[in-house]
Amino acid sequence: MLPRVLVIDDEIxxxxxxxxxxxxxxxxxxxxxxxxEGLEIFAAFQPDIVLLDFKLPxxxxxxxxxxxxxxxxxAHIILMTGQGSTEVAVAAMKAGACDYLSKPLVLKDLKNLLxxxxxxxxx
Amino acid sequence: xxxxxNRPESSQHAGSGDxxxxxxxxxxxxxxxxxxMREVPKPTNLVRSFALLSLISIxxxxxxxxLLLSRFMERALVQRDAIVTAELIxxxxxxxxxxxxxxxxxxxxxxxxxxELFIHITKIPDxxxxxxxxxxxxxVWSNDLALVGRRFVDNDELEEALRxxxxxxxxxxxxxxxxxxxxxxxxxxxxxxxxxxxxxxxHSMVVGVVExxxxxxxxxxxxxxxxxxxxxIALASGVFLYTTLFxxxxxxxxxxxxxxxxxxxxxxxxxxxxxxxxxxxxxxNPLASIRSSAELALEEETTEIGxxxxxxxxxxxxxxxxxxxxxxxxxxxxxxxxxxxxxxDTVRRSLDNFERTMARQHIRSQVHIADAxxxxxxxxxxxxxxxxxxxANAVExxxxxxxxxxxxxxxxxxxxxxxxxxxxxxxxxxxxxDQVLKPFFTSKRSxxxxxxxxxxxxxxxxxxxxxxxxxxxxxxxxxxxxxxxxA
Numbered sequence: 001m002l003p004r005v006l007v008i009d010d011e012i013x014x015x016x017x018x019x020x021x022x023x024x025x026x027x028x029x030x031x032x033x034x035x036x037e038g039l040e041i042f043a044a045f046q047p048d049i050v051l052l053d054f055k056l057p058x059x060x061x062x063x064x065x066x067x068x069x070x071x072x073x074x075a076h077i078i079l080m081t082g083q084g085s086t087e088v089a090v091a092a093m094k095a096g097a098c099d100y101l102s103k104p105l106v107l108k109d110l111k112n113l114l115x116x117x118x119x120x121x122x123x
Numbered sequence: 124x125x126x127x128x129n130r131p132e133s134s135q136h137a138g139s140g141d142x143x144x145x146x147x148x149x150x151x152x153x154x155x156x157x158x159x160m161r162e163v164p165k166p167t168n169l170v171r172s173f174a175l176l177s178l179i180s181i182x183x184x185x186x187x188x189x190l191l192l193s194r195f196m197e198r199a200l201v202q203r204d205a206i207v208t209a210e211l212i213x214x215x216x217x218x219x220x221x222x223x224x225x226x227x228x229x230x231x232x233x234x235x236x237x238x239e240l241f242i243h244i245t246k247i248p249d250x251x252x253x254x255x256x257x258x259x260x261x262x263v264w265s266n267d268l269a270l271v272g273r274r275f276v277d278n279d280e281l282e283e284a285l286r287x288x289x290x291x292x293x294x295x296x297x298x299x300x301x302x303x304x305x306x307x308x309x310x311x312x313x314x315x316x317x318x319x320x321x322x323x324x325x326h327s328m329v330v331g332v333v334e335x336x337x338x339x340x341x342x343x344x345x346x347x348x349x350x351x352x353x354x355x356i357a358l359a360s361g362v363f364l365y366t367t368l369f370x371x372x373x374x375x376x377x378x379x380x381x382x383x384x385x386x387x388x389x390x391x392x393x394x395x396x397x398x399x400x401x402x403x404x405x406x407x408n409p410l411a412s413i414r415s416s417a418e419l420a421l422e423e424e425t426t427e428i429g430x431x432x433x434x435x436x437x438x439x440x441x442x443x444x445x446x447x448x449x450x451x452x453x454x455x456x457x458x459x460x461x462x463x464x465x466x467x468d469t470v471r472r473s474l475d476n477f478e479r480t481m482a483r484q485h486i487r488s489q490v491h492i493a494d495a496x497x498x499x500x501x502x503x504x505x506x507x508x509x510x511x512x513x514x515a516n517a518v519e520x521x522x523x524x525x526x527x528x529x530x531x532x533x534x535x536x537x538x539x540x541x542x543x544x545x546x547x548x549x550x551x552x553x554x555x556x557d558q559v560l561k562p563f564f565t566s567k568r569s570x571x572x573x574x575x576x577x578x579x580x581x582x583x584x585x586x587x588x589x590x591x592x593x594x595x596x597x598x599x600x601x602x603x604x605x606x607x608x609x610a
Contacts, residue, residue, distance in 0.1 A: 011409075011411060013412040013415075013416060014408070014411045014412040014415050017412065017415035017416055017418075020419055021415070024422075055404075080411075082404045082407030082408050082411070083400075083404055102407075103407045103408060103410065103411035104413075104414040104440060104444050105414075106418070107414075107415050107418045108418065
């Protein structure tokens, strides 16, 4: 079974590119363009990995992160942000993110990171 | 499909709308700031008005004090002198049974008795004239015989003396209007007029009044000396007080000026920082989309031209990304904690990063770093960033080769560490030399102009100084001076 990845980002093209790229390397990827849509898809899709943008049009990334963690999921949640500040990174780690990527991100690095995650696809 | 192509457009509109709103806000903000600044009085004006006001008040205070003091001193001395004279006259008179003598005027001209007293009086030093009045205000004795027998009924001082009071008057010859003053010698300008009551033997009544005019030159000399001293002291203390106060206020004003400049600069930096952060974030998202698209395209592209073009897109995106990181670093608030950093190691590591670029451009580098240089207190990441900026500028200034010379040594008896980085590049035009350390100045077409300003900020954050010297066509030297901790 392919590892499932959910991308929650309102940058439509970036989300699409991540989906296309990761699909090539044997990931099952779905995309949501807002926080609420992401929570909905998460419930149905039960991904192993969540790529979460910090700045979303409806509810912000940290809020989404909190709600995801509240479901008791064991999914790896990685926060992506255009904000280079360490405060955001620290807040993300505290809220239960397992890693933090700053934009513009390199797809190859992202793929390497996902492949290195422990217990990937064990669900 | 149609929906998908519409959405980015609408979000782009929203984006430009968002962009416009902060711009208006920013304009309002600067308006407020400049209005606020205009309300604050300039330290220069404060100094000027303080200088004027304190000069006036100190002058007034000193003049009034000197005037009161010298008046008091003059009065006290004259009074004292008069009392001594009066007591002398009174004590001699008491021996001569004054009650009887005044009753029998024929005795007054006698060489014996009271007449002898009057002769004594005229022999008191500095006495110019002595008149003796009987209680009926007539002169019964005088050393000017022409006055004997005349009566003076409108003389207030005489009336007072007849009531038992001793009267002292200071006068000037020229201003005198009294008709009995027509006897002064030439050259006598000041005199003391003294009315001394002569009491009866049993002190029950005043039996007569002795009026003497004196020109006590020694006393007047003392008074003049004292007055001169009082005014000199007043002037000297006024000048001292004024100078001290002015110096303090001048110092305070220059401190205020410096702090004002720092305040304006830090306010500007906060505004610039907020702006930079907003701009960086706004650009990073589309940049992420562009980079990921290019990365995907690179994997699909089969022609070499296409692959190269796509790689170029990625390279340029990374360049913008690098600039954004630098801009965010520039906008980053100051951090408190500093560690010991070896500047020599740091600059060598930075030079290593540029090794390939420098080899390609035929740039030789020479490093002369004195042995056992003490470390400076600093932030290694920032210092690396700083050297990268300086070296990148130098490399950019030498497209056709040259040499980069790095030297570091202690100076000022080991209190400071001086590092110079000299290139043989194109140099900075004289007109730009003052400008290059200011935020966002750039003469290069690429780049945001952050490099050198960032360098300056980093140097100042570490308590150091930066100096730029450059000759167009010959090269640029950057001199960094750092305090040595504990030296």
